[in-house]
Amino acid sequence: MPKLGEFGRIERFFAPLAADLPGAYGLTDDAATVQVPHGYELVVTTDALVERVHFLSTDQPEDLAAKLLAVNLSDLAAKGADPLCYSLVLSLPAHAGDYWVGRFAHGLGESQRNWGIKLLGGDSVSTDGPITLAATVMGLVPTGRMVRRAGAQVGDGLYVSGTIGDAALALAQFERTGEVHPYLRSRYRRPTPRVELAGWVRDHAHAAIDISDGLAADCSHLARASNVRCEIDAALVPLSEPAAALLASEPALRDRVLGGGDDYELLIAAAQAPPGTTRVGRVIAGEGAEILDSAGVPITLARTGWTHG
Template sequence: MTEQAGDRLGEFGRIERFFRPLAVGVPGAFDLTDDAAVLDIPADQQLVVTTDAMVSGVHFLPQDDPADLAYKLLAVNMSDLAAKGAEPLAYSLVTALPRAVGDEWVGAFAGGLGRAQKEFKVNLLGGDTVATSGPLSLTVTALGLVPFQRMIRRKGARPGDALFVTGHIGDAALGLKLAQGTLTSPVADNDRAYLLSRLRRPSPRLDFVASLRVFGTAALDISDGLIADLRHLALASKVRLHLDARAVPLSAPALRVLLSQPALRSLMLTGGDDYEVAFTAPQEKAEDIAAAAASAGIAVTRIGKVIEGDPGLDVSGTEGMSPDFGIGGWRHF
């Protein structure tokens, strides 16, 4: 095995220096010195497991800031837990790194993970590091806890329920266009920074987890795009969802972009990478949900309802949007 100029530490040295500090919060991670980690699961809780991988050139660009990547990698996995009503417990990490990736990159990546861990109150459990001749890829398996039989499924929405979403939708889709340089109209610096940050540092809605467990009948996080993911929820619950596109919450920076490029509105509803939670809940709980959201400091907006009918999604309020709107994203799994 030859060593590169930027690779003085070696695999063992990198684990010891960069990753071991991330595991100090988990006694059963044994400072990453054993073959496996061990965890206690409280007797009244169940274990929730989710896995998300990110590949350079597919999910991010090689030149992206390693601290941003670290943040997003952890955030998208925490978002899955949050949408299932689970509290984060710990995570394992696999890094497949090309030889050209040096210690400096790994250090910046691990530093970003450390800051994200603190924010999400979760710690590294273990993992594996492998070399690859291909693109850098990163895999997290996140473990969470829910009270017994309280995981919120995609299945469970009932006709009569209202449909809600946290935060704002579509910022990341605009952020991606900014990152790709394909947004033609000028965007103010503040708005640009905001939209890019929504793409690079999504906010898993961990502060809403307890309320979601109280009120939610079905939920998922928006990763493939609002339209596609609402269809997933409708099919899993075997109900018809009605989405009022006019009710979908948009941020002020996004609204300013739409003023000059109104055609981007459909992209915002299909673009994905929002990592907000869409959920259904009994209509009569709407006020309680609003109060819970306010107390958690999270915007929650009613965007539609669950109706009788064939499983699927209806969308109203799409006047002026392209005629094939709502079809995109359907095949994206």
């Protein structure tokens, strides 16, 4: 099969992803248009993934597509915004050819159907470096209703969605043994953005953040922005069964769970429990964030988040 080239790839792989969005003009123009309904504003977030920094060269293109959208949709959900559309920047070396791009676009299509989002536009460029994927994702909230990191109130409970530490444990297990429990691997490869919580967050949360740098670090971000103190009880942090089993055999991995990141779950400060979440701590007067052990003593993590760029 002859190589498709940039225009051929757009027509074959990407235009179908934009077909249901009139403002994308079939990806045939210099720009796209986004209509924001009266009384709403756009919520915009941008996250990029780099080969060998944020993902492995052996990761599958379909998984990378799903992850790229998930890490951005997770931010939208934390802000109480409903997904609308996204713009894409692909920097691709020669070895990521038409077959790779086709599989990547297939993964995007799957995610689009899952999360109700559509491709607006973007750019695709050549590179002699690693595969680099970036998305700017746009969602909607009623004007003035975006949920901030700031806003947590003394007396709020702290809640997390899903389970924490699965992705970090997948990497830890892979580093040590070269093998990974299939469930942990799936959590690393295909994080689930909590899109379904956006409405609840918008209506009830005082503050929220998505957990990408690690529970400890992101809890610190929320405490600092809100000018409060956040305490999390380590024993309350929800673990998946494979994570709990791994931790039982290697207790030192606890720090990876609390500090490792890549969870893409939500940390929510609210007066009541969001549906399907676990209460992990509380907001009190003061400053800073601490994770407490079962004796109530603050844990100093051997390894915190922010380890990748």
